[in-house]
Amino acid sequence: MNLNSAKPHVPLRIQHIDGNESTLQRLRELGILLQTEVMVVRKSPWSGPLVLRVGTAFIAMRSVDAQGVFVEELA
Amino acid sequence: MIALVGRPNSGKTTLFNWLTGSRFRAVNYPGATVECYLGQTHGRYGESLEVIDTPGTYSLFPKSFDEEVTYQTLFKNYKEYDVQGAVVVMDATQWQRQWPLVEQIKESGIPAVVALTMTDLLRKENQNLDDKQLSELMQLPVVPIDGQLGGGVSELLQEVRKLERKSGFHPPEEWSEDKYKKAQREASIWSARVQKNKKNPEDLTYFDRTRYWDDILLHPIAGLLLFFTVMFALFSSIFWLADPFMGWVDEGFSWLANSILEWGGEGSLWADFFSNGLVASLGAVMVFVPQIFILFFGISFLEDTGYLARAATLIDRPFSAVGLSGRSFVPLLSGYACAVPAMMAARNIRSATERWIALFIIPLMTCSARLPVYALLLSFLFFGDAAWKPGLALAGLYFSALILGAIAAAVLSRWLPSDNEMSFLMELPLYRRPSLRVVLRSAITRTLSYVRRAGPIIFVLAMLIWLGTTFPRQLDMSETQQLQNSYIGQVGQWVEPIFEPMGSDWRIGIGLISAFAAREVFVSTLAIVFGVTSETEEGLTNSLISSMKGALWPDGSPLFTFASVMAILVFFMIALQCMSTFAIAVREMRSWRFALTQLIVLNLIAWSLAVVTYQILS
Numbered sequence: 085m086n087l088n089s090a091k092p093h094v095p096l097r098i099q100h101i102d103g104n105e106s107t108l109q110r111l112r113e114l115g116i117l118l119q120t121e122v123m124v125v126r127k128s129p130w131s132g133p134l135v136l137r138v139g140t141a142f143i144a145m146r147s148v149d150a151q152g153v154f155v156e157e158l159a
Numbered sequence: 160m161i162a163l164v165g166r167p168n169s170g171k172t173t174l175f176n177w178l179t180g181s182r183f184r185a186v187n188y189p190g191a192t193v194e195c196y197l198g199q200t201h202g203r204y205g206e207s208l209e210v211i212d213t214p215g216t217y218s219l220f221p222k223s224f225d226e227e228v229t230y231q232t233l234f235k236n237y238k239e240y241d242v243q244g245a246v247v248v249m250d251a252t253q254w255q256r257q258w259p260l261v262e263q264i265k266e267s268g269i270p271a272v273v274a275l276t277m278t279d280l281l282r283k284e285n286q287n288l289d290d291k292q293l294s295e296l297m298q299l300p301v302v303p304i305d306g307q308l309g310g311g312v313s314e315l316l317q318e319v320r321k322l323e324r325k326s327g328f329h330p331p332e333e334w335s336e337d338k339y340k341k342a343q344r345e346a347s348i349w350s351a352r353v354q355k356n357k358k359n360p361e362d363l364t365y366f367d368r369t370r371y372w373d374d375i376l377l378h379p380i381a382g383l384l385l386f387f388t389v390m391f392a393l394f395s396s397i398f399w400l401a402d403p404f405m406g407w408v409d410e411g412f413s414w415l416a417n418s419i420l421e422w423g424g425e426g427s428l429w430a431d432f433f434s435n436g437l438v439a440s441l442g443a444v445m446v447f448v449p450q451i452f453i454l455f456f457g458i459s460f461l462e463d464t465g466y467l468a469r470a471a472t473l474i475d476r477p478f479s480a481v482g483l484s485g486r487s488f489v490p491l492l493s494g495y496a497c498a499v500p501a502m503m504a505a506r507n508i509r510s511a512t513e514r515w516i517a518l519f520i521i522p523l524m525t526c527s528a529r530l531p532v533y534a535l536l537l538s539f540l541f542f543g544d545a546a547w548k549p550g551l552a553l554a555g556l557y558f559s560a561l562i563l564g565a566i567a568a569a570v571l572s573r574w575l576p577s578d579n580e581m582s583f584l585m586e587l588p589l590y591r592r593p594s595l596r597v598v599l600r601s602a603i604t605r606t607l608s609y610v611r612r613a614g615p616i617i618f619v620l621a622m623l624i625w626l627g628t629t630f631p632r633q634l635d636m637s638e639t640q641q642l643q644n645s646y647i648g649q650v651g652q653w654v655e656p657i658f659e660p661m662g663s664d665w666r667i668g669i670g671l672i673s674a675f676a677a678r679e680v681f682v683s684t685l686a687i688v689f690g691v692t693s694e695t696e697e698g699l700t701n702s703l704i705s706s707m708k709g710a711l712w713p714d715g716s717p718l719f720t721f722a723s724v725m726a727i728l729v730f731f732m733i734a735l736q737c738m739s740t741f742a743i744a745v746r747e748m749r750s751w752r753f754a755l756t757q758l759i760v761l762n763l764i765a766w767s768l769a770v771v772t773y774q775i776l777s
Contacts, residue, residue, distance in 0.1 A: 106222045110584050112339045113217040115256050125370075129379040132476030133485075133583060140360040141256060142373065142587040144472040146479065149584055 165248030167215030170276030224511035266331035404449035412442030440621035463593035482572020494524030616742035662723030722776035734765035
């Protein structure tokens with residue numbers, strides 16, 4: 085499941101990240117690392133950018149970038 | 160020189176303001192269009208030090224043109240920017256996330272001091288961050304700064320003075336996933352040691368406040384409604400609020416110009432030079448000041464609260480379809496008032512490629528100077544018709560311009576090299592109470608930078624137009640004859656073949672050329688060309704319309720027909736006929752080539768479409 089299909093406000097864990105090298109780097113710099121717990125807090129209308137919570141930070145991300153971030157739901 | 164380095168929204172600019180007071184200037188980095196600020200530390204902190212404020216960066220591995228500037232400042236060792244140490248600005252509420260950047264600075268061997276900002280937020284939560292212990296763990300001096308009151312700044316400088324100055328640093332090797340993981344683990348272990356009675360994020364007011372407001376402000380319906388309300392307010396402030404101030408500036412300069420004329424007497428070249436040349440040209444520069452100040456006050460306010468990043472997120476989707484991002488919204492919206500402040504507002508676009516595109520299409524947005532021209536031409540076309548007809552036509556003009564802008568953006572984004580910052584991946588800042596000091600200062604800085612840098616070009620162009628319409632001087636002629644015989648009049652007659660295919664003769668040509676001073680000048684020039692005078696504006700429009708109806712080609716056919724007026728409308732919709740926009744484009748892109756290309760391309764497209772319109776309709 086990638087971030088685009090994840091339900092809002094459900095705790096998630098990152099399993100795998102796809103994308104070009106510079107996007108991968110930028111994601112790391114933003115603290116979006118493998119095994120990190122994250123949560124989708126907002127999806128924008130017309131599949132605009134979603135807002136992801138990572139710890140105490142909020143990150144805006146376009147759906148084209150979010151589709152490469154694969155997650156599992158934390159029970 | 161000391162470089163300020165930190166993430167976007169880390170409080171770097173606020174710290175720079177405290178450090179330098181008003182002793183700073185905007186500089187351009189060699190070969191880059193991104194601006195940095197260079198300043199001297201304020202006298203109250205003792206012997207002055209040179210400080211450079213670099214663009215915010217997430218790491219030392221640049222991925223956008225913006226970050227490239229920070230990278231070059233630190234590692235390219237340009238002579239004029241000899242960095243010998245760094246102040247790494249670290250937001251205390253997010254310090255664990257910012258540790259990787261600090262460690263990268265350490266790896267590159269740059270002597271550094273950590274400035275811990277936003278400590279007031281932590282203190283309000285009873286969250287004491289032990290900076291002494293943090294300093295031991297990071298093996299760097301750490302100084303807490305109070306951004307609201309400026310506390311800690313002199314302690315910070317004391318630490319900076321103790322640094323062993325060095326030059327010639329080398330960037331660290333690019334970090335791997337593991338390296339980031341390791342830094343994250345390290346920071347979380349330290350966190351338990353330096354932060355006593357650590358709360359869950361949910362229990363922190365500043366975090367909770369951000370969550371609360373985001374629920375509303377990013378809501379698909381309520382959020383969008385509020386977005387349009389805020390943007391309408393911002394737009395109103397430059398469209399209507401600025402209007403009386405611009406009126407005063409205009410009246411002030413006109414009064415001065417008229418007084419000089421009266422004092423110098425009729426026909427005195429010197430009085431004409433001082434009033435219609437010098438004073439009027441100065442007025443042409445200063446008339447934009449209220450709009451620029453008000454717009455930047457609004458933008459800095461929204462930026463400082465943390466809202467601007469959310470606004471960009473909300474509106475990003477439609478913009479991404481044409482290769483732009485939500486960050487282009489405010490500049491393009493401002494373009495509907497005036498391209499001059501709008502092009503300056505494009506500085507808030509982080510991606511250099513996107514900024515290029517935005518600057519290129521801003522003149523296509525229907526600015527308020529086009530309104531008097533549209534009003535005249537539409538009143539001519541729909542003379543005596545119901546009011547909704549010209550109203551609908553006006554809406555059509557606005558809408559067509561928007562569509563053209565979207566097409567231009569889509570085409571340009573395919574041509575230009577892509578910039579990683581265009582992928583719109585960013586951290587949203589926590590909501591904060593804006594600091595009036597920072598907001599005011601930003602508005603003043605932008606306004607002064609406009610007057611200093613774009614002002615001279617606008618002034619020179621305005622003087623050239625005065626020279627072109629005043630000489631050669633023949634005193635025994637009427638105003639109409641004088642204009643026809645002036646250099647600009649002669650050029651207009653000489654280039655009549657260019658305007659003929661769009662159904663215009665040399666008289667309209669003179670109007671189009673002198674509209675380069677400002678689009679609305681087209682109306683007053685036509686009035687002079689057709690010898691129309693009237694005391695009131697309404698009377699002027701009516702007599703001008705009847706003169707236009709009577710205007711004929713030498714063969715006796717009417718000059719202003721449905722086809723030719725439509726062609727002029729199309730021309731005005733697209734053409735970049737505004738010396739001030741040209742001047743701002745030169746200054747904002749720091750490139751005459753960009754501005755000249757834009758001037759030629761937009762006017763060529765305008766002319767071609769005007770010709771097509773005329774040929775189809777006639």
